[in-house]
Amino acid sequence: MTDRTTTSRTDIRGFRAGDGPQVVEVWRRSAPADSVSADRFRSLVLLDTNFDPEGLRVAVDGDRVVGAAYAVRRLTPMTGTDLEPEQGWIPFFFVDPDARGRGLGRRLLADALAWLHGHGRTQVDFSSYTPNYVLPGLDAETYPEAARLLESLGFRTLYEAEAMDRGLVGYRFPEEVARRVEELTARGYRFGTPSDDDLVDLFALAGSHFGPDWACTIRACLAAGTPLDRIVVVRDPAGRMIGWAMHGAFDAVDERFGPIGVLEEMRGTGLGEVLLHLVLERMRARRAHSAWFLWTGAQSPAGHMYRKTGFTTTRVFRVMRRTAAR
Secondary structure (H helix, E strand, O other): OHHHHHHHHEEEEEOOOOOHHHHHHHHHHHOHHHOOOHHHHHHHHHOOOOOOOOOEEEEEEOOEEEEEEEEEOOOOOOOOOOOOOOEEEEEEEEEOHHHOOOOHHHHHHHHHHHHHHHOOOOEEEEOOOOOOOOOOOEOOOOOHHHHHHHHHOOOEEEEEEEEEEEEOOOOOOOHHHHHHHHHHHHOOOEEEOOOOOHHHHHHHHHHHHOOHHHHHHHHHHHHOOOOHHHEEEEEOOOOOEEEEEEEOOOOOOOOEEEEEEEOHHHOOOOHHHHHHHHHHHHHHHOOOOEEEEOOOOOOOHHHHHHHHOOOEEEEEEEEEEEEOOO
8 A cells, every 4th residue: 555655646757957966866876886976967968969858757756856767869960960760768767775666667667668659769779878878788687677677668688798897007018019019010000199180080980980979979078178198099001090099088087998999901910909008008107007998799809809908897788679669
């Protein structure tokens, strides 16, 4: 009887001015492994060009926020004019621990899905929204109840992404990689920090060969003040930019490595490993104690390269999708 009364008093509505501090606090209590600060919430959600306050579905019990589910669709194209009219995302949802066991999580997700469907979105991903993803997907080991709930609502795993870490205390640039740098340099390859003018080629390389979100990420972090020396680029003997690696691109966190990219035709030459170590060397020079990132394929060439370099898997995320009829 108590549960039914409490549930009936819990309303779900769009985000309103004044909700922010409570949303952040309930998020912290609900997902302590992935806590958020007020400034990060502002950056990831409120300042997102695709943010619609009605899409941030907030559960309130009286004047108290007890949960939220964020539904988002493109209002601004990532590139060109493509608004991905059938695609929607749910980057996060949570319920206050004191309000669980009453079906509120299911209500929130159903409400968020209905909101997206009302805007024509028939394909919904959890939670690989770019450019402002919170996590690549669902960490089912940390949040088993959330995994069961998403699956019961029709979400299916597309693939898994691995987060990895590597300690940098005592890091030394490997001698074999140093020799490889010397060999490539002698053949006319040039490694270094990009100049302002080099950014034109960097954006073209990232956007054309690795996805528009990568170019947007690099552009956004530099516009926000990330120094150019966080990036290492490489040009081939003909002067063509063929790869880059960097750190500090996300949330101005110096210890977060990536993104990194090498033209597909140049893979297998050792360039990726060289770029990785050139950036790790710079990170250690800045007194970083570790290097970490959130997303790589376990069996991808990049995944094998990271493990060879001493990275180990710390978390596994399921990228999930739900497809519904129109």
